[in-house]
Amino acid sequence: MSTTDTLTRTPWAGTADDAELQYWRGVAQSVADQLAVDVLERDRANLQPVAEAELLRSSGLLNLLVPAEFGGGGGHFEAAFETVRVLATLDGSISQLLAYHYFNQACIGFYADPARQAAWWRRTVEGGWLWGDSVNPVDPTLVLSPEGEGYRLNGLKRFSTGSGVGDVIIINAAIEGGADHGKVLAFVLETSREGLELVDDWDNLGQRLTGSGSVKYTNVPVHPADILGEVTDEPISTLLTPGVQLGFANFYLGVAQGALRQGREILLARKNSWFLSGAETYAHDPVFQRVLGELKARTAAVEALAEKLNRRYDREVARSASLSVQQRGEFAVAIAELKVVATEIGIEVSNRIYEVTGASSTKSSVGLDLFWRNVRTHSLHDPVDYKKIEVAAYYLHGELQPLSLYT
Incomplete structure (x- = not known):
């Protein structure tokens, strides 16, 4: 039930420039590097991430999306999506924690009356809130x-x-x-x-x-x-859900990139080669190069699509109250396309990377399994097959899925 006089006006406008992206990328990488030091030990301890939450808070990442006039980072969603991806290359749990925080906190802009938003933004900054x-x-x-x-x-x-x-x-x-x-x-x-x-x-x-x-x-x-x-069916308010799905896709992409990076390091460190191979080392063996090359190329393709949609999300959000039902729906389908391929590349890379790293990489101390366990767990959030159906229904018949917290 929507009326033109109740439409939410969002506080975000424009898109991120190179300086903004570079700044937040650097902050995210610094946090990721700190998380990487004991990522396996923390995962096995299975404790509440109290220290990790404080690290996010002290880094300034929690307030990236808060408008600058209220004491926040004044950043764009594209930068937020990139921080999620960077963290996922090393610590999927904290990447998810941050991704959910961003959209929980962003509900201020999607749901609150514009006249009351300033107070909410100031409260979250002054309180240093992490939003569950x-x-x-x-x-x-x-x-x-x-x-x-x-x-x-x-x-x-x-x-x-x-x-x-x-x-x-x-x-x-x-x-x-x-x-x-x-x-x-x-x-x-x-x-x-x-x-x-x-x-x-x-x-x-x-x-x-x-x-x-x-x-x-x-x-x-x-x-x-x-x-x-x-919570209404206003297009701009319901754009929050495709944003959450876009966050998922960036998380899955980050997992694939992290698994590739660790797999590359392990492969380069492997000595000798398979006894039937004429190559000097496993890293020079064309069989292993073929597998790694395929996974790297497919991951790069998903990254290109993600970067395109990450920037587009800021443009769609900037439409605010003028965003139409059709515009919102078509963009949700585009994000569903990314969700499909990002899910598949995250699971495939984190699984098949073992084909180039060998049996020794299955040791618990290596921790390569962390990528697969993380993406396998979260990718069950909502069935990816229904995202495929969402894409096909629109492609074949121009049909949009009913509004929900999944579509």
Whole structure:
């Protein structure tokens, strides 16, 4: 239910220049280098990423997207997507944590009334907030009941990324009862709010340090000041979801690039060659060169598409209230195309890299498995086959998928 007088106006305009991209790329690489020092040890410990969250905070990456006039980095989404990719080459968990933070925090620009956005931006900067979320749409167990001028929240939400270390959590819930029954609100609660319980139950194959446990709500008070806004079908507001999917694609691409880089280092260090080969070393063997060349070329192709769409996202966001349903839908399909190939290249490279690194690279101390475990885990977030169908339905019939937190 959208009307022209309620359309959200986003605070972002223009696109990133080379200086901006170079600056944030450098910051991200510095953080990634620090994370790389003990990435395997941290992954195996499977603890909440408290120190990692502080590293993101102290680096300034958390506020990259916050407009400069409110004390933020004044950056663009293209720069944010690149930081996600850079971190994913070395630590997929923290890459995901940052990617989700960006779009949780960006809900200020997508959902909040323009007159109230300045206060929210200042609060997140002054508080140094890392934003977690509790919006998993396939787990709709939250009940938001009217009470006085506010509400009470009850229920359980699984897969709440960042909740374990977040300062605040953004939540989507439908109002049950009262004059606004059925409306879906986006609101923000500090993790210390009375009745909010963080459940440390995230124990998965990969992405272990994403703070993605469950959150239980027992009569949690939700005040008017906590509410960002109503979740509607306004094209600019719903552009947030394709942005999240674009973040996923950059994450998967980063995993592929990281696996390639480590695989190259291992291959160059291998001595001798296969006994049937006439090559001096494995790295000079055309069989191994062919495999690595194929994976490198396909990864480069995905990178080119990602860079194109990363920049385009800023252009589409800049349309703000003028963004049409058709424009939003067509762009979502383009991102779905990237999501398909990025998923496949992330999984394939992290799997097939073993073909050039050999049996010795399966040692736990090498840690090459971390890439595959991370991308295999997160790529199950939503079935990539449905992204293929989304692409084909539009290509064949011009059909757009129904709006959701996946499309």
